[in-house]
Amino acid sequence: MTKTKKLINAPEDIIPQLVSGMVAAHPDLLSVEGDSGRAIVAVDGPRDGKVGVVVGGGSGHEPAFAGYVGRGLADAAAVGNIFASPSPEQILDAARAVDCGAGILFLYGNYTGDVMNFTMAAEELEAAGTAVQQVQVADDIASAPVERRDERRGIAGDFFVFKIAGAAADLGEPLSRVAALAQKANLATFSMGVALGACSLPQTGKPNFEIGDDEMEIGMGLHGEPGIRREKLASADSVTDELMDTILGEMAPKPGDRVAVLVNGLGSTSQVELYIIFNRLKQILDAREITIHRAWVGEYATSLEMAGASITLIRLDDELTTLLDHPCRSVALTVGAVESGSTADVRSSRKTAASTNAPQASPSAPVALNESGLITPTIFRRMMQHAGDQIITERDWLSELDGVIGDGDHGVTMEIGWKAVQAALNNAPAEETIEGSCKRMAKAFLDAVGASSGPLYATAFLRAGAAVSDRRNLGPNALALWLAAALQGIRDRGRAEAGDKTMIDAWVPAVEAAQKAAASGSELAVLQAARDGAEAGMKATADLESRRGRSAKLGARSRGHIDPGAASTYVILRAMAAAMEQEAAAQ
Structure with missing residues (x-):
């Protein structure tokens, strides 16, 4: 497979350097807040009594999401790794920076990782007394039928939902009203895209899916997820007709209706092509006597260097039109003229107050611990280090599995998480208990990764340690x-649950086998049984149709492929067994 070329430095420095460069290029608009270094905040936006609008998602979609941070739009964006949700801590940094007493609205695409990470952040904010509401953008009509609209993923429709919510908050609407208007925009927004060529993750330098020179993928997701079908490449007018027929078929507009339009490039599609698409789109709408109130043509929600485009329409009424026309100013979008005034002092004072009022943990009394068993805290940490080594070794294989039915980043994400775990364990004191090391691992993985793997493995480590x-x-x-x-x-x-084609399908047989083997009285037998159970479960996922996560959008097309989450589960348990075998051989 041909390696792709990118103008980057070290892959691990991509996001910090992206954030630093973006803020340095736009110091009048953006600043960085919080210890995570991933919360980009509007210099001119948050103010007392105003709802804080926080958006976010994975990097690689620029100018989304931080490009929509500014006056009259989002107040902050939490920046995740490439194609991966930001972590709860990164989201919390963004929310705390713009909490001005009226509550926080989270806006993000309807992806499993984003839902889990933003929900975890919301739970923490609510526990501290901050009102939070969430709206998941779900505009991609190719990703689920209308009767399961709440399962649809968000693509370029973020553009309109962010604009509407940002305007409502800027006008001083209360949290419940801002959330309701964001959801109204969400339900009025319809998108569909086409991909002509793959993108490549910076860490792998390989296309994250394969497509023939004469082929196109209809309904492609924003992360390179496969669409609803693959066809021979057609003319721009034919492609536009197909996308518009599907969009208008569901939208069902009437003559005299008003819409706003976004023709969005996915990263390497020329303006020439995008305007040709818009030309045909306008002909279609004119023939139906549908008025285009506003139109945007360009790159607004990309997928690294993917070739292709998407079309988004939002049906407007008077209320949505007023909010769409409300002035805003950000890196990616400016409408009208805004009144400016720095609000840094307000944010700083609130953040200081939040830090001062943070609850302090009380030291717990020492407890006598059961010392039976061969796996000491030191051996446990060696097992986890070896699991990290094996994940790193298998990174490309895991990403290739994910590229077939997902977005191709699973191996990269797991590598980032396990490297963070390894670094955290290197700093663990010798006397730290297994529970303490599990807590350390959970925080390291969650802070480093986000995505869906972050909350899942963080929760797993915490529960296991407890x-x-x-x-x-x-x-x-x-x-x-x-x-x-x-x-x-x-x-x-x-x-x-088992049968959904996720990592659970490897974990369930692994645990069942481990529980049976526990009667043998051997720690090694337990791990070997878990390893073998996970391997069988992983292989069995090839026969399953996905019902959860991004690959669920594929339906029957997900059959015949191993689930990458089940594969990484097998790698981890295989590594733990191998480490224990080494310990047994050394004794």
Whole structure:
């Protein structure tokens, strides 16, 4: 496979350098707030009594999401890794920076990772007394039928939903009203796209899917997820006709209706092509006597260097039209003229107050721990380090599996998370308990990754550690308990079950096998059984049709392919067993 070329430095420095460069280029519009370095905040936006609008998602879609931070638009954006949701801590940094007493609205695309991470952040804010509401943008009509509209993913329709919500907040509407107007815009927005060529992740330098020179993918997702079908490449007018027929078929506009239009390039589509698409689009709307109130043509929500385009229409009434026309100023979008005035002092004073009022943890009394079992805290940490090594080794394989039915970043995401875990464990004191190391791992993984893997594995580590909090060492039964608690944490956080074609399909047989093997009295037997159960479960996912996550949009097209989450589960449990085999050989 041909390697792609990008003007980057070290892959691990991409996001910090992106953030630094963007803020340096627009110091009159943007600043960075919070310890995570991933919260981009409007210099001129947040103010006392105003709802704080926080948007966010993975990088690689620029100018989305930080490009829509500014007066009259979003107050802050949480910036995730390439194609991966920001972590709860990054989202919290953004929210705290713009919390001006009227509550926070989270706006983001309807993807599993974003839903989990923003929800975790919302729970923490609400526990601290801040009112939070959330709206998941779900405009991609190719990703689910209308009767399951709440399952649709968000693509370029973010553009209109952000604009409407930002205007409502700027006008002083209360939180419930801003959220309701954002949802109204969401329900009035319809998108569909086409891809002609793949993009490539900076960490791998490989196209994240394959497509023939004479082919196009109808309904492609914004991360390179496969669409609804693959066809021979057609003319611009034919493609526009197909996209518009589907959009208008669901929108069902009447003569005299008003719409706003976005013709969006996915990263490497020329303006020439985009204007040709718009030309045909206008002919179609003119023939139906539908008025275009406003139109934007260009790159507003990209997918790295993917070739292709999407069309988005929002049906307007008087209320939405007024909000769409409300002045705003940001890197990616300016409408009219805005009144400016820096609000940095307001944010700084509120952040200081929030830090001052933060609850302080009380030291807990020491507890006598059960020391039976061969797996000491030191051996446990070596097992986790080896799991990280194996994930890093298998990164490209995991990403290739994900590229077939997802967005191609699973291996990269897992590598980032496990490298963070390894670094955190390197700093663990020798006397730290297994529960303490699990907490350390959970925070490291979640802060580093976000995405869907972050909340899932963070919850798994926390639950597993809590399940053995009364122990210093792990014996066979305690090890099986640790694995079962990890599985339950993933189930509770992700709401997936066996048969959904997710990592659960590897975890369930792994835990069942481990529990049976625990009766043998051998820690090694437990891990070997878990490894073998995970391998069988992973292979069985090839016969399943996906019902959860991004690949669920594929339906029957997901059959015949191993689930990447199940594969990484197998890699982790295989590594843990191998580490224990090494310990046994050394004794």
